[in-house]
Amino acid sequence: MLEWTEKISLTPALCTEEDVQGMRDAGWEEKDIVDIANVCAYFNFRVRLVDSLGLDLNESMVEFALEHREHAAKLATERGDKLPVDAWGLTQQETATARH
Structure with missing residues (x-):
């Protein structure tokens, strides 16, 4: 899927x-x-x-997305799968947000 x-x-x-x-x-x-x-x-x-x-995404939106991405990644790993590439740059956005 x-x-x-x-x-x-x-x-x-x-x-x-x-x-x-x-x-x-x-x-x-x-x-x-x-x-x-x-x-x-x-x-x-x-x-x-x-x-x-x-x-710009506010910090709470980025945190929400990252939290749910981590949960999805865990579920995918449990099923022997992995998430697609980080096409939306969430991890990059998190880094940029943390710098401000």
Whole structure:
């Protein structure tokens, strides 16, 4: 699932029916697949909007995102997987926030 969300985030034009079938084969139902795609699209939208307007994330938002990313990373590790690359630079944002 994480590989698919990374693909639909970073290279959506390369997604195919085979990718969706892979989600089905992994046990995801149609509703789950649509929900996952919607959540992924929503967060991509938010990040692009914030970045394009040059808005800064406040410290509590960064802490919230990092806390949940750490939890997701732990769950992924328990399942023998890993999170996709830090495409949104959360760890970089944390470093920049800590410097202020």
